[in-house]
Amino acid sequence: MFHMGWFLSYNAAAFGSRWGVRPTEWMKPQQWVNMGVSLERAGWDYMMLEDASFIPDVHGGSMQQALASGTAPKHDPMALVPLIGAATSRLGIIATMTSTFYPPYLGARLMATLDHLTEGRVGLNMVTSHNLRTAQNFGMDGQIEHDERYRRADEWIRCVKALWDTWEPGAIVMDEVTGVFADHTKVHEANFQGEYYSSRGPLNTMPGPQGRPVICQAGGSPAGRAFAAEHADTVVASVGSVEAMKSYREDMDERLVAAGRKPTDCKVLFVVSPILADSQEMADELAEIQLGTVEQRRERALAALSFASGVDFTTFDLDAPVPEIHTNAARSTMQRLLGGDTGATAATLRELVEAPPQAIRVIGTPDAAAAQMGEYMQEAGGDGFLISGTVTPRFVAEIAEGLGGALRRRGLIRDGYSHEHLRDNLLAF
Amino acid sequence: MFHMGWFVGMGFGVYGWNQRWSGNSARDVANPKLFIDIATSLERAGFDYMMLEDSSVIPDVYQGSREHALKNGTMRLDPMPLVPLLAAHTRHLGIVATAATTFYPPYLAARLMVTLDHLTEGRVGVNLVTASPHAAAQNYGFEKHVEHDKRYVMADEWIRCVKALWDTWEPGAVVMDEVTGVFADHTKVHTADFQGEYYSSRGPLNSMPGPQGHPVICQAGGSPAGRNFGAAHADTIIASLAENPGVENLKEYHQDMKARLVAHGRKPDDAKVLFLIHPILGDSMEEARAKQKAMQEATAANIEGLLAGMSYYSGLDFSQFELDAPLPDLSGLHNGHQSLVDDFVKRAEGKTLREALQARSQTVGSIELVGTPDSVASQMGELADEIDGDGYLVRIPPTRKALTEVCDGLAPVLRKRGMIRSGYSYDTFKENLLEF
Numbered sequence A: 001m002f003h004m005g006w007f008l009s010y011n012a013a014a015f016g017s018r019w020g021v022r023p024t025e026w027m028k029p030q031q032w033v034n035m036g037v038s039l040e041r042a043g044w045d046y047m048m049l050e051d052a053s054f055i056p057d058v059h060g061g062s063m064q065q066a067l068a069s070g071t072a073p074k075h076d077p078m079a080l081v082p083l084i085g086a087a088t089s090r091l092g093i094i095a096t097m098t099s100t101f102y103p104p105y106l107g108a109r110l111m112a113t114l115d116h117l118t119e120g121r122v123g124l125n126m127v128t129s130h131n132l133r134t135a136q137n138f139g140m141d142g143q144i145e146h147d148e149r150y151r152r153a154d155e156w157i158r159c160v161k162a163l164w165d166t167w168e169p170g171a172i173v174m175d176e177v178t179g180v181f182a183d184h185t186k187v188h189e190a191n192f193q194g195e196y197y198s199s200r201g202p203l204n205t206m207p208g209p210q211g212r213p214v215i216c217q218a219g220g221s222p223a224g225r226a227f228a229a230e231h232a233d234t235v236v237a238s239v240g241s242v243e244a245m246k247s248y249r250e251d252m253d254e255r256l257v258a259a260g261r262k263p264t265d266c267k268v269l270f271v272v273s274p275i276l277a278d279s280q281e282m283a284d285e286l287a288e289i290q291l292g293t294v295e296q297r298r299e300r301a302l303a304a305l306s307f308a309s310g311v312d313f314t315t316f317d318l319d320a321p322v323p324e325i326h327t328n329a330a331r332s333t334m335q336r337l338l339g340g341d342t343g344a345t346a347a348t349l350r351e352l353v354e355a356p357p358q359a360i361r362v363i364g365t366p367d368a369a370a371a372q373m374g375e376y377m378q379e380a381g382g383d384g385f386l387i388s389g390t391v392t393p394r395f396v397a398e399i400a401e402g403l404g405g406a407l408r409r410r411g412l413i414r415d416g417y418s419h420e421h422l423r424d425n426l427l428a429f
Numbered sequence B: 001m002f003h004m005g006w007f008v009g010m011g012f013g014v015y016g017w018n019q020r021w022s023g024n025s026a027r028d029v030a031n032p033k034l035f036i037d038i039a040t041s042l043e044r045a046g047f048d049y050m051m052l053e054d055s056s057v058i059p060d061v062y063q064g065s066r067e068h069a070l071k072n073g074t075m076r077l078d079p080m081p082l083v084p085l086l087a088a089h090t091r092h093l094g095i096v097a098t099a100a101t102t103f104y105p106p107y108l109a110a111r112l113m114v115t116l117d118h119l120t121e122g123r124v125g126v127n128l129v130t131a132s133p134h135a136a137a138q139n140y141g142f143e144k145h146v147e148h149d150k151r152y153v154m155a156d157e158w159i160r161c162v163k164a165l166w167d168t169w170e171p172g173a174v175v176m177d178e179v180t181g182v183f184a185d186h187t188k189v190h191t192a193d194f195q196g197e198y199y200s201s202r203g204p205l206n207s208m209p210g211p212q213g214h215p216v217i218c219q220a221g222g223s224p225a226g227r228n229f230g231a232a233h234a235d236t237i238i239a240s241l242a243e244n245p246g247v248e249n250l251k252e253y254h255q256d257m258k259a260r261l262v263a264h265g266r267k268p269d270d271a272k273v274l275f276l277i278h279p280i281l282g283d284s285m286e287e288a289r290a291k292q293k294a295m296q297e298a299t300a301a302n303i304e305g306l307l308a309g310m311s312y313y314s315g316l317d318f319s320q321f322e323l324d325a326p327l328p329d330l331s332g333l334h335n336g337h338q339s340l341v342d343d344f345v346k347r348a349e350g351k352t353l354r355e356a357l358q359a360r361s362q363t364v365g366s367i368e369l370v371g372t373p374d375s376v377a378s379q380m381g382e383l384a385d386e387i388d389g390d391g392y393l394v395r396i397p398p399t400r401k402a403l404t405e406v407c408d409g410l411a412p413v414l415r416k417r418g419m420i421r422s423g424y425s426y427d428t429f430k431e432n433l434l435e436f
Helices: A030-042 A064-069 A081-087 A104-117 A132-137 A146-164 A222-231 A242-258 A280-291 A294-309 A331-337 A349-354 A366-380 A393-409 A422-426 B033-045 B067-071 B082-088 B106-119 B134-139 B148-166 B224-233 B247-263 B285-301 B303-314 B338-348 B353-361 B373-387 B400-416 B429-433
Strands: A003-009 A046-050 A092-098 A122-127 A214-217 A234-237 A267-272 A384-387 B003-008 B049-052 B094-100 B124-129 B216-219 B236-239 B272-277 B391-394
Touching (some): A030 A046, A030 A081, A030 A393, A046 A122, A081 A092, A081 B082, A092 A104, A092 A214, A092 A422, A104 A122, A122 A146, A146 A222, A242 A267, A280 A366, A366 A384, B003 B236, B003 B400, B033 B049, B067 B303, B082 B106, B106 B124, B124 B148, B216 B429, B236 B247, B285 B303, B303 B338
Parallel strands (some): A003 A384, A122 A214, A214 A234, A234 A267, B124 B216, B236 B272
16 A cells, blocks of 8 residues: 655646636635545545745746746645645645744744644645745845755754654643643753754644644755655655656665664655546547647746756757756756656757656556556555646546545555544554 | 724633633633634624734743743644634634734745735734743744844834835736736736845745735734834734723823824824723623622732733743832833833832732723623713724633623624624725724
């Protein structure tokens, strides 16, 4: 058995797509709440709301592309968590927080509150934010160097954990006969003194059902993976091939053991975008359509490279060799985009950006897709998949009711939840 | 007509812990249901808004320990995640949550409030506080808190930065044209480039503006610095005259705020000044008086609670002072709720500390309101007429009994007499607040 998640953004990505909700509805709760209900019915472990705090403007040196297409506005995912939590009872809800800019006390308190409101089903996806614009939006002149961001993130999460731990087990008494609410001898200061972050504590919010909310991590660089091995309960992995999945899981196994944890303590879920239809031929045809024309592929790939590197890739000569970029931004994403996962190297930038992008391919009828996913998991030894793709009610229905049903009938995913809390369900197998 | 609000004084915390009428309070802890009951009751009653207070510390000044606070349930969850839930259960009520400007990164707050403005469909407000205890600053990694008036200088810069971010999307920027396929017009989205002494942000905000544009801004500080901040930025002001009650004082406060609004280039009607009240309701005047007497006796007997309260507000451990001697000179020693402590000290002159605390415990709110729904409604109407007031905020612990007494007892009388709204004319909170 493996776990399923969904990787999404609280944005208007479906704007202009055939099956999307009306543009006036994307910011309202209903679509996201419905999605949570569908995924819980399908037996998903969690939905993971990614986030960003800037409007991309590297590509072409302007915000035009991002704003005109509707990919730019993104709303604070934290505000959706209680709403999805209220409509569901078992689904995990993970939302993203950037350690570089969130004061630890604020982050610790918000997550403890959400753990109560979801009755023990919340998770925190920790990111360090790579973009220069994000740093500037938060009042800094420049972005912090890549590896130092992870050193800060490590200190940040240790500070947050110290705050969560300021209420010891047994601190909450709530005895209506003696009238004692909490035992003050079991609530202590954190007195966390770090190089970047400090906090005295205790937290003025009592711990939620999970004690520490689930921690999720998505960075694939060595620094990111080391961080995950130390702190994460689940990892979002974005790679381009089954071989890369296998080596990712093996690498995480080693790192977890080196960090004094068991490989089963952290679930590595791989991002996939299944293409489903009533027949294999129809699915293949859809895949062909989604791949787009050479021009569309080129435009998308250049935008992705610009986004991940912080360098405007439209300024490079397409017929020259792929430029060497030493990025301070999203290192592992760049490596994947440049073909690092398969070892294939493109002779020119054109060859790179016009080629079909590397991806774990899941294409077919729901049953065939489920079979493929089962085989991939068998081969890679991973813990499951995260669905990604433009969120439309139709796509959610295809995945939840079509693919989800096929996976369940094959015994590949859970048929019900054995526990109340996200972490317990995540670690159940 | 005047406006009504409810000041939810412990935020997303614990109410009536282990007290009469507080119901199944352990089950209500960290659970949204009580707050949903508050919101739906207030909307039924025609209130303009509910305001969720907040704090970031467990008080530990009194006796240098957290014992008193924790034993009695002084604990708060973050009020922000309650906002979308309360909105999902209501259609018209304004929902205000508190943020401490001193610690919240402006970009984060600007974005959260815009998101909440969408999720409430234009009914969110933010109550700006500067946070008073040193312990709050220490929780946020500072050695000690900045001095009172400087906190307001920082708060002023903070809200200007947040507003600049809200304004990065000009009117007309969001196109969402399904025919041409254009989502937003990038020529109408610009950077904020806000450079302050304490806060900076480039922008633009990566979230689009909500139905209100700027969410409603609420402010509660009564010191001169606090009042000026409110006059410059607030749409509604919480006025607490508990230490300094009486019609003349209310009138003076009201007029002072209106003058400050004009001095800041705004119209007197641009911000609604609501006075905190503690109505005590009964079926007869005798019953209401008896209820008041019982409440006052219980509070006066709880000297520990009174000492702990003043310790929290002042940042000074009141357990160190002799109870049966006059209060020593505190000038220059406290850095907390400035105006509240100054008022207490002034009123303590010629009294022992015990007497001063007991006198304070007999606090009636801005004006004493004890009686039947009819008599209290009359008093509220007369007072509003006399001071030309904008309205009131109820500040009593929101047990379900208190809620229904106010919402189903007092409010219908106010409504029948045409003193408060009988419905909501607009979709957004701000428009309803500024309607009259």
